[in-house]
Amino acid sequence: MDTMTADGLLLPWPDDDGEPFWEYTRRGELRVQACADCGRLRFPPRPCCPQCGSFADEWRLMSGRGRLWSFVVAHPPLLPAYAERAPYPVAVVELDEDPKIRLVGTLTSSPRRPNAPWNAVPAQRLRIGAPVQAVFQAVTPEVTVVRWALCGS
């Protein structure tokens, strides 16, 4: 498996627990690991439930809706492929289903533009609490990542 895209971005390198997440995103589904016994969602994925100790899990489909929990705007020094895109915002998004499930992602200007440049949304437009929607971007034939579009844009 490749560790980088052709243009030099790092690809996720899943562990056994994370692998299902990336299989679902490849199909265009945002799913989060949940305990099959007590039902609690957990992220990042792990072998057993910190709540009840069960090793039985299921991957629950999310709506893809959430809110900005925080964000940074990255400036150089960065790895070369990232420096070319800088400055770019990166957000942590809390999901509507459970605000303690928070995903990191880049922003795109519209759900119809999964391939928009990383700096497509000016940082001045970002506000903590702003509603966002998951967008799926195939970065290689094998890997699809989740990006976030500001709602109403």
Add this chain to the structure above:
Amino acid sequence: MLKDRTAVVGIGQTRFAKHLEESEKALACRAVLAALDDAGIEPREVDALASFTMEETDEVELAKAIGAGDIIFFSRAGFGGGGSCATVAHLAMAVASGQASVGVAWRSRKRGSGKRPWTNTTQQLPTPAQWTRPFGLLRPADEIGMLARRYMHEHGATRDHLFNVALACRNRANQNPDAIMYDRPLTREMYMDARWISEPLCLYDNCLETDGALACVVVSAERARDCRRKPVYLHSVAQGLPAQHHGMVNYWNDDPLTGPAWAAARQLWKTADFGPEDVDVAQIYDAFTPLIPLSLEGYGFCGRGEGAAFTEGGALELGGRLPVNTGGGGLSEGYIHGFNLINEGVKQLRGISTAQVPDAATCLVTAGEGVPTSALLLRA
């Protein structure tokens, strides 16, 4: 109980610089031999060693180079800068329990002239990097910047508060001839106009990557009375890896803004004879400015969300409510993974700091916040 049963009796360091010619191994040996000389203890008497898991000079190399005797206790503390105080804590436990008699803790690091750890793209750690690095959240500055913006949002902290932290450290470095920023004063204008690294963090919110090494020597309180220098007692020590902690990217914790400091603090104060209000001076891990307000809250110097306001009115300066990082800290003296904070704490309680707090008798030293951490409460 560990309380005051062991003491630091020797400290040593190399020069701090952006670039030093010697290898990390040579620098480690210099710092350790300087610390032993300071203590008046022969290398062959050393029987315990402790360092960071990230230290690249191992026990075999160090022990044979300095001419140590049989080593009967050795220990490594994990999680980067979170391990600094743990090295001393492990030695204190070994010596207090009778497992060893002369312990040396050290850290040698060439990151001023070497590569930044985050540029190592082959080091694709599966968890949690798979959830962050593909999205451009590459560096510790980005990871802490994310917490910083949330902290500013929740508690009304501003860049001026972060500047207060950077300025206090720089002002102390301007008094310390060994500090990298000794002759480089900082102004508010410089800070506000500085280039961004990861907004909301600018250049001056980041520590100085540095070449250098430090070491210190731990013996029993009984033996310490016969040493060359005034002993500095290890009054209380702690490590902290709180429930549901996720490392630097603690975004999945129920409450990401209460980091490992809170867990370490509960243990630290539980076994101490005094509380935060009795601390004369503090050396608080400052890889990034926001770690100081977060740590002030975690260690109980103020309430939750009050850490930024605590920095107002010169509180962190010499003569303020809690002088911090009196050698200049990681932000302005040099960043040797937090070990310089330990030695500066010892200097304060010996009364020999270049920015001495008059009659300082108690000092808190903390290790990396944002990762599993450790802390020391020192007493003169």
